Amino acid sequence: MEINILIGGAAGQGMDTVMNLLGKALVREGYGLIYTKDYMSRVRGGHNFSRLRIASGTPWTTIEAIDILVALNEETYKTHKDNLLPTGRVIYDPGLFLLPDHEKRAVPVELEKLAKEAGGAIMANTVAVGALLVLIGLPPVAVEKLLHEVFSSKKGVAEQNIKALKKGYEAAAEYCSACFVLPPKERQSKRLFIEGNQVLGMAALASGCRFLSAYPMTPATGILNYLAAKSKSYPVVVEQAEDEIAAINMALGASYAGVRALTVTSGGGFSLMVEGLSLAGMTETPLVVVVAMRPGPATGLPTRSEQGDLSFVLHAGHGEFPRAVLSATSHEDAFYRLNKAFELADRFQIPVIFLSDQNFADTHRSVEPFDFSRLGYNRHLVGEKDIQKPYRRYLLTEDGISPRMIPGVAEGEVVLVDSDEHDEKGHIIEDAATRVRMVNKRMNKLTALAEEMDEPDLYGDPHPQKLLVGWGSNYGVLREAVNNLAALGVKVALLHFSDLWPLPQKRLLELAGRVKQLYCVENNATGQLAALIRRETGLAIDRLILKYDGRPFMPHEIVGEVEKNA
Amino acid sequence: MLSEKDYLVGDTAWCPGCGNFAIREALAGALAELKIEPHRLLICSGIGQAAKIPHYIKANGFNGLHGRALPPALGAKVANKELTVIVESGDGDSYGEGGNHFIHNIRRNPNIAHLIHNNQIYGLTKGQASPTSDPGMVTGVQTGGVVTPALNPLALALVLGAGFVARCFSGEQEHLKATIKAAIDFPGYALVDILQPCISFNKVNTYGWYKKRVYFPEVSDREDWDAALKLAREWGEQIPLGIIYFKPRPTFEDALQVLEGEPLAFRNFKPQELSALQDEFR
Numbered sequence: 001m002e003i004n005i006l007i008g009g010a011a012g013q014g015m016d017t018v019m020n021l022l023g024k025a026l027v028r029e030g031y032g033l034i035y036t037k038d039y040m041s042r043v044r045g046g047h048n049f050s051r052l053r054i055a056s057g058t059p060w061t062t063i064e065a066i067d068i069l070v071a072l073n074e075e076t077y078k079t080h081k082d083n084l085l086p087t088g089r090v091i092y093d094p095g096l097f098l099l100p101d102h103e104k105r106a107v108p109v110e111l112e113k114l115a116k117e118a119g120g121a122i123m124a125n126t127v128a129v130g131a132l133l134v135l136i137g138l139p140p141v142a143v144e145k146l147l148h149e150v151f152s153s154k155k156g157v158a159e160q161n162i163k164a165l166k167k168g169y170e171a172a173a174e175y176c177s178a179c180f181v182l183p184p185k186e187r188q189s190k191r192l193f194i195e196g197n198q199v200l201g202m203a204a205l206a207s208g209c210r211f212l213s214a215y216p217m218t219p220a221t222g223i224l225n226y227l228a229a230k231s232k233s234y235p236v237v238v239e240q241a242e243d244e245i246a247a248i249n250m251a252l253g254a255s256y257a258g259v260r261a262l263t264v265t266s267g268g269g270f271s272l273m274v275e276g277l278s279l280a281g282m283t284e285t286p287l288v289v290v291v292a293m294r295p296g297p298a299t300g301l302p303t304r305s306e307q308g309d310l311s312f313v314l315h316a317g318h319g320e321f322p323r324a325v326l327s328a329t330s331h332e333d334a335f336y337r338l339n340k341a342f343e344l345a346d347r348f349q350i351p352v353i354f355l356s357d358q359n360f361a362d363t364h365r366s367v368e369p370f371d372f373s374r375l376g377y378n379r380h381l382v383g384e385k386d387i388q389k390p391y392r393r394y395l396l397t398e399d400g401i402s403p404r405m406i407p408g409v410a411e412g413e414v415v416l417v418d419s420d421e422h423d424e425k426g427h428i429i430e431d432a433a434t435r436v437r438m439v440n441k442r443m444n445k446l447t448a449l450a451e452e453m454d455e456p457d458l459y460g461d462p463h464p465q466k467l468l469v470g471w472g473s474n475y476g477v478l479r480e481a482v483n484n485l486a487a488l489g490v491k492v493a494l495l496h497f498s499d500l501w502p503l504p505q506k507r508l509l510e511l512a513g514r515v516k517q518l519y520c521v522e523n524n525a526t527g528q529l530a531a532l533i534r535r536e537t538g539l540a541i542d543r544l545i546l547k548y549d550g551r552p553f554m555p556h557e558i559v560g561e562v563e564k565n566a
Numbered sequence: 567m568l569s570e571k572d573y574l575v576g577d578t579a580w581c582p583g584c585g586n587f588a589i590r591e592a593l594a595g596a597l598a599e600l601k602i603e604p605h606r607l608l609i610c611s612g613i614g615q616a617a618k619i620p621h622y623i624k625a626n627g628f629n630g631l632h633g634r635a636l637p638p639a640l641g642a643k644v645a646n647k648e649l650t651v652i653v654e655s656g657d658g659d660s661y662g663e664g665g666n667h668f669i670h671n672i673r674r675n676p677n678i679a680h681l682i683h684n685n686q687i688y689g690l691t692k693g694q695a696s697p698t699s700d701p702g703m704v705t706g707v708q709t710g711g712v713v714t715p716a717l718n719p720l721a722l723a724l725v726l727g728a729g730f731v732a733r734c735f736s737g738e739q740e741h742l743k744a745t746i747k748a749a750i751d752f753p754g755y756a757l758v759d760i761l762q763p764c765i766s767f768n769k770v771n772t773y774g775w776y777k778k779r780v781y782f783p784e785v786s787d788r789e790d791w792d793a794a795l796k797l798a799r800e801w802g803e804q805i806p807l808g809i810i811y812f813k814p815r816p817t818f819e820d821a822l823q824v825l826e827g828e829p830l831a832f833r834n835f836k837p838q839e840l841s842a843l844q845d846e847f848r
Contacts (some may be wrong), residue, residue: 028848192847202843208835213637213643221658234840235824236834237644249630252639253610256628256830257645279631285660339837369844375837400741406831407608407626408646414604415619417614427576427621428629 001056001183003136004065006080008049009072011042014125018070019050019364021129021150025142025561027193028394030185031259032058033421034476035364038551041218041302054136056183058366060330060476064554067180068135070128073097073109087174091131093124107131107175114167119160125160128297129169135177140169158256192367194471196360197222199331200264200290202370203338205230209288210259212251213239217360218302220264220292238297246270248276252285256417258381258406260342264290265333267309268299274316277351281321283417284394284402284442286352288338296552304550305358307472309525313353313503314532322348322445325501327355329457329475331367334360337498341373348445349404355500357523359552360473384410392424396437399446450502458507460493461486466516466562469508469527469541470522471497471529474553478521483559490562497529503536512539517565521545521558570595573604576622580615585736585762585773589683590622591655592739596746597623608649610639612659612691618682619654634661636671636680640818643676645817645828650750651677657684660719661697668719672726672755678817679756680747682719683736685764686771693767703770720798724791724811725755730756731794731811735780736763737773739806748809754817761805779805789814 005022016037023035033054040046051062064083068088070326071077074097077090084090084105085500092099093111109131111124112360126147133140144162151157194202201223204212210334212227214220228238241247244265267275270291278288295306313325324344328334334356341352354473382403388395389415395402402424407415416426421438423429457475460482470478479492485492493513497504512518520530520541523546545561547553569809573594580586597607607625611617613632620627626649628638643651652662660668671678687705688694692807694707697717703713723731725842730752742760749756761780763773783797783806794811818823 156725158585172624190848194844194847200848206837206840209836210830210833211641213641231824235830237822237824237830239640239644241637242666245634246667246670249634249637250641252630252646253641253643255641257649258610258829259645261641261645261690275631275633278635282629341809369848370841372841373838377835377837407642407645408606408649408829410745410830411603411605414624414626416629418629419619419631426627426629428579428618475651509615533811 001181002059002236003021003054003067003068003180003182004063005068006049006066007070007072008047009081010042010047012044012072013072015048015050015072017125018129018132019052020347021089021143021366022132023191024050025138026054027191029138029142031182031565032056032186032366034059034062036062036359037362039303047079048075049080050431054183058186058481064556068132070132083282085539088178089135091128091172092461102265106173107135109168109171111168111350114162114171115529118164118167121306123161123164126164127168130165131172132143134169134172134177136182138182138369140165149561157202157348186366190369192369193364194331195222195362195364196331196334196356197362199334199456200231201226201339202358204262205236205377206372207236207339207342208260209249209262209342210235211237211254212263213241213247213262214264215244215247215269217266217269219294219361220266220290220356222361223264223290244272244436245276248273248287248289249279251287252276252280252283255285255287256283256406259307262288266292266294267296270313271318275318278317278319278321279419281317281323281442282419285417286349288341288345288352289523290356291356292361293355295382301550303358303386305523305552306548306550307474307528308525308548310355310500310524310528311531314353320439321442322350322449323501324348324350324449325355326352326499328360328498329496329498331365333498335370336374343376343378344449346378347498348443348449349401350449355472357473367550380404381406384413386410387413388410389413390425392509393426394422394424394438396424396440396441399448400441446502453499453502453504455504455507456491456495456497458495461491463491465516466495467511467518468494468558468562469518469529470494471500474514474521477553477555480555481562484555484559485562488563492562500532501530505537508533509537509539518542519545519562521553522550523547541554567601568598570598571649571787573597574622575624580621581766583765584617585685585764586614588674588681588736588739589681589742589760589762590619591780592742593623593746595743596722596750597841600747600834602750607652608639608642609652609654610642611653611757612636612655612664615655616654617659624742627772628693633659635659636664639678640671640674640676642680644821644822644825644830646831647825648829652679652681652750654681656681657682657696658687658691661719665697669726672723672728674818675729675754677753679746679752680760681746681758682760683762684719684759685762685768687768688762689764689767695719700770702771718801719759720810721756724798725822726793727815728757728811729754729813730799730809732756732809733742733761733805733807734758734760735761735776735807737777737782741807745809753814771825776805779803780807781805782807784844785810795809
């Protein structure tokens, strides 16, 4: 039992407002949902849409089939009418455009006219929310409280919106009241309605991140916005850098001087940061970089999604140095895993890259509240009492990790870091023996780092014949594909990577020997995880299921590909 | 108490006779007189001969990437506002590769002293033109002579709103020391462009060339921006030295209320304390 809603219109028509109101109201009522965005790189016009799926057990992905289509313009109707189920309904404004006579699914609601009656055309979206409520059988009161909260600072605005909401509700009720049945509520009703970027911003702040320097770039900007909003009331400084080169170098300076620091960007910006990443490697300065992927090369498709930068972040930066690369399966996982990124960066004194993508960054989901006590804040810093004098920042140790002191804590002792090859004290050297010792020291960290990598998550048939391998934000859609395939009698499981580098191999190698077919499912054109697996393990993936049109997978696309190869 | 020579450490890799030595001594003298303890001092630099300075002065040092001395300095200042932060690098590093950071940090106005060893040539890469090379200078790359007009760092800084703009000459060491002291004490971004000969590669702008031209103008009102701009544009037969503009304005740090109190780097933290962050999503 589920309801799938799609709302579409031109950029600037306020689809987000509708989804945010309805989504939050539903989550408060105890329903499980996911809400994804598909938008163009423009501020006005074009065709943007959002999908909302309400289902029991909290859906993991949105699907193509539509129960309720809210068409704020004619293009939306034309683009999506074929995916609107025969039993579906389309809400539209007959004052703006008319549907063909044979369209029996029509729910005409004069959005603009009713909004004007309530106090202003700007509230047309609120009218639409009202219409949606009646179709799914939810009383207006569910949204009224929310409107009071949203407009608490603007006198009378909440009341006007409530009026608009009720007008939409009443108008649509004439055509269809509760014709879609909501799924059973989740048992836990105190869920959060939260977007991927908000999860990452909150995780950074709760990990003790004190400094974020970044240059705005879709789809990472939401993290910048989140932390900037918090910087008024929490001890975090957010600086918009003049470019990404400045962003990463500022973050390194802040980290060197003692705080947890973060920078966020997408592929193009990360390209500019690459020399700085190498500097983090050489100076052994902890740093977390969130790379929210979008399709490249160059400017690519700025507002769309891809997993095209795995190979890039694995190899980015001249020279050889240790790094970790993490991604996340879900909103829940991302919260704890970004904290892990900070923990690893501090413990190993390395750069850690967290791979997100538009598909994760812009997606809202209803999730259980997070457990903040599970987050770590272990800085691995030493003070005056712990050090041998004179202090040597790059003291040679067995595991390659030198006791790290920050400047200003020990009288007479200084902390020198250098991008040139250096000796234990950080001074420039050119002799061969020291060079080799320092390379070995840095690379030695990989041994212990590899032990910290989580094995991929296994989901589905315990004795699969087919194994789908995936990573990052594709987890939800792959789960659903596995469920759908299992329903068709296919013995299939999903092996899904969150931690990517150093590549955890144990579970993959164990399973690979027991299955008949290995698939790698990735949002890129070349199968970058498959290539990494082959390079690291020698294991050849039998089939690649790839999608690189800038849109995330839909479950039926994966099911179709697997069935084709049955 | 530390003396000038206590700050002088390491084996320098500079050519004998290089202007860098005088600048280093002037800096050490300034630090001693200001009684800045090495562990509370941070010198950030990029790459180049001048950028080796963190290895030759007893201080915390962040010897980073070419052109990128200012960004880590800003980040470090945010993390620990109690550090005295000096950025010291050459003309290629600060005005060429790092030009964008030069522009935007003047706008930000962090409390950082920026000392630029300006020898009008690239030394480490062996003699190519720098942004401040005068037209006509022939090098192995600019074989027909430099054709691009030289960048004027003082005028640029003034136009961008810098509150402290000074020019020095490595051959006027006492004046240099006094100016560095004033720059460190200045609340905000302070630019000290230090002319120095490169004895190996710059055969035009020699010690004698500078010595003949530099002079100390009378500056009656250091807050007179128009007069400062006029001095900044004076170059050729006569080159004025000194603090040509001095007018504090609110700093980058002043605007960050969160920096009040203990430095960010030393504040304690427990993630559990922030669990109320998720309430807005309910």
